[in-house]
Amino acid sequence: MTTLSLPRRKTREISVGWVKIGSDHPIVVQSMTSTKTRNIKETLNQIRRLYEAGCEIVRVAVPTEEDAQALETIVKESPVPIIADIHFKASLALEAMDKGAHGIRINPGNIGDESLVREIVEHARLKNVAIRIGVNSGSLEKDLLEKYGRPTAEALAHSALRWSEKFEKWGFKNFKVSIKGSDVLTCVEANKIFASKTDIPLHIGITEAGFGESGVIKSSVGIGILLYLGIGDTLRVSLTGDPVEEIEVAYQILGSLGLRKRGVEIISCPTCGRIEVDLPKVVKEVKEKLKGVKKPLKVAIMGCVVNGPGEAKEADIGLACGKGRALLFRKGVVIKTVKEEEMVQTLLEEVFKEVRS
Ligand code: SF4
Known part of the structure; x- marks a missing residue:
């Protein structure tokens, strides 16, 4: 069987602290805290939870x-590089860099006079800080809105290209670009236009994707399309709620496209009239118990003997359920037959053996 792999757009390499982005580096998973940054303790707690995830x-x-001001302590104690998100005030960008931020994210369109943006860029060069140029449909420059009538894909790409050219003209290269909108097609198209014209790394995501399932779906579709096109060097899944949940979704998107693996991928059947076991309950229990596993593993839990043994064989550990009993596979080989009431426990034991191996 041939394993397919997606091509990636060739980009230059940039660094945010000790993390490299672009070129052949793995696509980097990012998130954003939802705490008040000045509440140092809570912010650091959330950063550590994000890191663990x-x-x-x-x-x-x-x-x-x-x-x-709070950045000074946060940057020192954080296990990951910190990017300061700045809007409107150039002075805050300068201050954040002085306090040690590894990167800053600005939307040059809302900083004010161009000379202020240039001052930020000069300071970033001096401090060896990375910049993300953020272009959002909600804050496009006036002249582009007039030219294009509304924040079209072309208008967003135009804004991103224009600022990128300025940064380069000012001799600054350690930057990436994000072009985000809440409309998936506009967002994809704008990124495509930008990607076809430069080798600048792109941070991708669908902004304001929403809450729960609908946010996950919207992000997965938008980010998935871009990744399929080879676009995206770093990403964030934006969801309303605890940002830690964004991380699992990000890895699932990357994992399903074979771009990065982390944690357990559970393959389970949709169930049908042949089912003889409460499969959703089994899958839910297994998923919950394997949440903290970081090693990339494929675990198949299948409802019956039709597709069960086939899928279970392809996984690292697999369970093909039948009436009152199940076949347990390890690396494609049946290692035992287990009773229904013991199958979850036995499956978990095998997975943990594999995790330790
Ligand atoms: S594996 Fe069996 S129970 Fe599950 S969907 Fe396929 S045929 Fe139905």
């Missing part, structure tokens, strides 16, 4: 001077 760069909001 697999987040590799964390962005924090810096709307006030107090938040900028």
Whole structure:
């Protein structure tokens, strides 16, 4: 069987602290804290939880001077590089860099006069700080809105290209770009246009994707399309709620496209009239118990003997259920037949053996 792999757009390499982005580096998973940054303890707690879940760069909001001051401690104690998210005030960007932020994210369109943006860029060069140029449909420059009538894909790409050219003209290269909108097609198209014209790394995501299932679906579709096109060097799944949940979704998107693996991938059948076991309950229990596993593993839990043995054989550990009993596979070989009441426990024991191996 041939294993397919997706091509990736060739980009230059940039660094946010010790994390490399672009070129052949793995696609980096990011998130953003939902705490008040000035509440250092809570912010660091959330950063550590994000890190434990697999987040590799964390962005924090810096709307006030107090938040900028808090960065000094946060950056020192964080296990991942920190990006300060700045809007409107160039002075906060300068302060965040002075307090040690590894990167800053600005939307140049809302910083004010171009000379202020240039001042930020000069300071970033001096401090060896990375910048993310953020372009959002909600804050496009006036002249582009007039030219295109509304925040079209072309208008968003135009804004991103224009700022990128300026940064380069000012001799600054350690930056990436994000072009985000809540409309999936506009967002995809804008990224496509930008990607076809430069080798600048792209941070991708669907902004304001929403809550729960609908947010997950919207993000997965948008990010999935871009990744399929080879676009995206770092990503964030934006969901309303605890940001830690974004990380698992991010790895599932990357894992389902074979771009990165982390944790257990559970393959289970949709069930049908042949089922003889409460499969949703079994899968839910197994999923819950394997939540903290970081080693990439494929676990199949199948409802009957039709597709069960086939899928179970392809997985690292597999269970093909039947009436009152199940076949347990390890690396494609049946290792035992287990009674229904023992199958979850036995499956988990085998998975943990594999985790330790
Ligand atoms: S594995 Fe069996 S129970 Fe599950 S969907 Fe296929 S045929 Fe139905």
